[in-house]
Amino acid sequence: MTDEPARRYPVPARRVRVEDRIEKSRFIASAARAESSQEARAFVDALRAEFPDATHHCFAFVAGPPGSTGAVGASDDGEPAGTAGRPMLSVLMNSGVGEIVVVVTRYFGGVKLGKGGLVRAYTGAVQHALRELPTMERVTMHDARVVVSYAQADAVRRALERAGASIVGEEFAANVTFAIRVPDDRHTDLERSLADATSGSARIEWHPGGE
Numbered sequence: 001m002t003d004e005p006a007r008r009y010p011v012p013a014r015r016v017r018v019e020d021r022i023e024k025s026r027f028i029a030s031a032a033r034a035e036s037s038q039e040a041r042a043f044v045d046a047l048r049a050e051f052p053d054a055t056h057h058c059f060a061f062v063a064g065p066p067g068s069t070g071a072v073g074a075s076d077d078g079e080p081a082g083t084a085g086r087p088m089l090s091v092l093m094n095s096g097v098g099e100i101v102v103v104v105t106r107y108f109g110g111v112k113l114g115k116g117g118l119v120r121a122y123t124g125a126v127q128h129a130l131r132e133l134p135t136m137e138r139v140t141m142h143d144a145r146v147v148v149s150y151a152q153a154d155a156v157r158r159a160l161e162r163a164g165a166s167i168v169g170e171e172f173a174a175n176v177t178f179a180i181r182v183p184d185d186r187h188t189d190l191e192r193s194l195a196d197a198t199s200g201s202a203r204i205e206w207h208p209g210g211e
Helices: 037-050 085-093 114-132 150-162 184-198
Strands: 008-012 016-022 025-033 056-062 072-075 100-107 135-139 141-148 166-172 176-183 203-206
Touching (some): 008 025, 016 114, 025 037, 037 056, 037 072, 037 100, 056 085, 072 085, 100 114, 141 150, 141 184, 150 176, 150 184, 176 184, 184 203
Antiparallel strands (some): 008 135, 016 025, 056 100, 141 203, 166 176
């Protein structure tokens, strides 16, 4: 596992909810995207409010790239220690999905499952939610300005397209200035493409947070 930020990785595309019934207990797993610990805990609070009469609201979250440990959390919420939160977190850490929170709401059905049974129930609920979870790719984007001559403008437009950059604005003064957004892992492609199109004369101004 690593805390190095991944440049592209899958994240939840929308919220999902699934339910399992085990020995008369209901296990309702709700999964959502959480870009921060605060968002994850807010989702947990929302589930507590939605199901105020539930026996437990166990949760786990990874509010960062898949497998990262910089912003994680888990809770057994009254279940025997180590039977819910940590096993749930283990499933998320190995799921390949980032920025995710899962809450498993339990309505106790009167039959005790034992520690092993609880671990299987909570991990199974998270796995069920992950199977139903649609994902999308998270791509870190950076903003920049590219300044070129009028004669180079059309060639630069084509160069930007080849590099995967999006033009979000254009200014026309002494030169042409393109406001662009480019994926974090395409910086080198962008610089090479612009250099080829302008014989190295294009000026790139990265906004704060860029290069």
